[in-house]
Amino acid sequence: MTTNADLMTRLKAVECRDSTYKPKSTPLVFARAKGSVVWDVEGKSYIDLCAGFGALPLGHASEALLAVTREFENAEPMVEHAMGDVYPSEEKILFLETLRSLMPDSYKLGALALSGGQAVEIALKTAMLATKNSGFIVFENAYHGLDFGVLPLTAREDFRVPFKNYLAEDNIVRLPYGASKAIVSQGISKLKSTGLAAIIAEPIQGRAGVNSPPAGWLSMLSDIAHEHSGLLILDEVFTGFGRIGTLSSAGEANADISCFGKAIGGGFPISACFAKKHIMNAWPESSGEAIHTGTFFGHPFSAAVGRRTLLAIKDRDLAQRSKSLGETIKFRLREALKDSPLVKDIRGEGLFIGIEYTSPGFAAVLMDRLRERGVIALPSGATGSVLSITPALNIPEDVLFEAIGHVIEISK
Ligand SMILES: Cc1ncc(COP(=O)(O)O)c(C=O)c1O
Numbered sequence: 001m002t003t004n005a006d007l008m009t010r011l012k013a014v015e016c017r018d019s020t021y022k023p024k025s026t027p028l029v030f031a032r033a034k035g036s037v038v039w040d041v042e043g044k045s046y047i048d049l050c051a052g053f054g055a056l057p058l059g060h061a062s063e064a065l066l067a068v069t070r071e072f073e074n075a076e077p078m079v080e081h082a083m084g085d086v087y088p089s090e091e092k093i094l095f096l097e098t099l100r101s102l103m104p105d106s107y108k109l110g111a112l113a114l115s116g117g118q119a120v121e122i123a124l125k126t127a128m129l130a131t132k133n134s135g136f137i138v139f140e141n142a143y144h145g146l147d148f149g150v151l152p153l154t155a156r157e158d159f160r161v162p163f164k165n166y167l168a169e170d171n172i173v174r175l176p177y178g179a180s181k182a183i184v185s186q187g188i189s190k191l192k193s194t195g196l197a198a199i200i201a202e203p204i205q206g207r208a209g210v211n212s213p214p215a216g217w218l219s220m221l222s223d224i225a226h227e228h229s230g231l232l233i234l235d236e237v238f239t240g241f242g243r244i245g246t247l248s249s250a251g252e253a254n255a256d257i258s259c260f261g262k263a264i265g266g267g268f269p270i271s272a273c274f275a276k277k278h279i280m281n282a283w284p285e286s287s288g289e290a291i292h293t294g295t296f297f298g299h300p301f302s303a304a305v306g307r308r309t310l311l312a313i314k315d316r317d318l319a320q321r322s323k324s325l326g327e328t329i330k331f332r333l334r335e336a337l338k339d340s341p342l343v344k345d346i347r348g349e350g351l352f353i354g355i356e357y358t359s360p361g362f363a364a365v366l367m368d369r370l371r372e373r374g375v376i377a378l379p380s381g382a383t384g385s386v387l388s389i390t391p392a393l394n395i396p397e398d399v400l401f402e403a404i405g406h407v408i409e410i411s412k
Contacts, residue, residue: 002041004029026372033060036395047403049377051392054238055262057313059392064266064308084297085290095303098310099272104251109280110272112298116237116261117145119271123233123257125292126275127198130282131230135191137199139177141208144235156382177205178213181220188228196230203249206238209381210347210354210388218253231256238262242313242393245323245350266309270302318393322350329353329404336408343411353389363387369410375403
């Protein structure tokens with residue numbers, strides 16, 4: 001039988017050593033998965049509290065995916081790759097229409113890409129075209145992706161410093177997440193030579209360790225951006241479409257541009273930048289060649305799975321389920337762990353929950369212990385002190401409670 005350890009050795013021989021985590025004990029190679037259960041190559045099962053970094057709102061092998069794969073058994077199957085910026089696929093159009101129908105009314109036009117980082121890159125370019133400015137306010141601990149266009153916005157130095165000489169960082173001012181209006185104003189005044197293109201913020205910081213801002217903070221950012229002729233970009237790549245109990249935070253925040261990724265593809269790569277009409281119309285009309293595109297942008301297969309996923313989230317009100325189940329889980333965790341000397345805080349909204357431990361790196365240790373017990377969860381936060389719980393939005397309650405039971409046992 002092939003073992004996890006054998007395959008990890010083979011991976012090490014063929015892959016860049018930075019690309020994959022190599023646990024010191026009990027390695028895990030995913031082989032099969034259904035719903036919120038994953039099986040490794042040795043046949044051991046795991047409860048998935050990560051859901052593909054939040055990209056599997058309906059879990060693995062969802063009915064959305066099965067419906068699309070069945071399409072390929074037809075005599076005239078759906079197209080698997082159209083010619084994105086030249087000849088669109090029907091599925092791309094349907095996907096954009098569906099996404100728009102689920103956004104607040106004012107977000108009229110979208111542009112598609114493949115990853116969250118690419119959606120944010122489109123947002124940055126859109127803000128520059130719309131404002132003719134090039135300065136950005138970003139926040140400490142923010143994560144917006146690692147491609148060169150968005151890397152300057154991402155806070156962690158270990159991601160940025162090795163590539164510093166290539167990065168345009170002079171037009172960026174980084175402020176504390178949750179900074180007061182006065183501090184944000186001061187920050188904007190430092191962008192004298194570039195002007196303010198946009199302030200960019202996550203509704204809840206995910207990779208930073210599930211940090212929520214003060215109530216009303218996002219709409220304050222919108223007001224202040226507008227006072228300085230700039231825009232508010234919301235990065236909803238992690239939080240969007242149910243994760244934090246709402247479909248989008250853009251309306252409440254009065255954002256000008258909003259970015260989505262992860263959940264909207266139901267496990268397949270597709271992302272979107274949506275904006276108010278006059279802002280998106282800062283892009284020129286395509287004269288045959290788009291000035292921002294990619295071979296796989298708006299990929300029909302991803303769009304097809306994504307649209308069915310979005311409709312399932314809406315029809316089954318999975319955002320509301322996420323909200324109420326999240327409350328139940330936080331309550332259970334708080335009750336069970338209120339006397340634990342290891343636990344500093346339990347927080348989050350919906351099925352976006354963080355348990356902060358008192359010692360740095362401890363959540364990374366727990367990740368390994370959970371794996372041994374058959375549960376998959378990830379550490380977050382700059383020092384790995386937060387355990388993130390981001391399961392599929394349709395995870396069965398008994399499965400979730402079983403996994404949370406393990407989390408409680410090892411957190412006491
Ligand atoms: C808020 C946020 N923005 C952007 C990204 C980047 O997305 P991707 O990894 O798909 O490029 C992430 C990824 O975790 C994210 O959490």
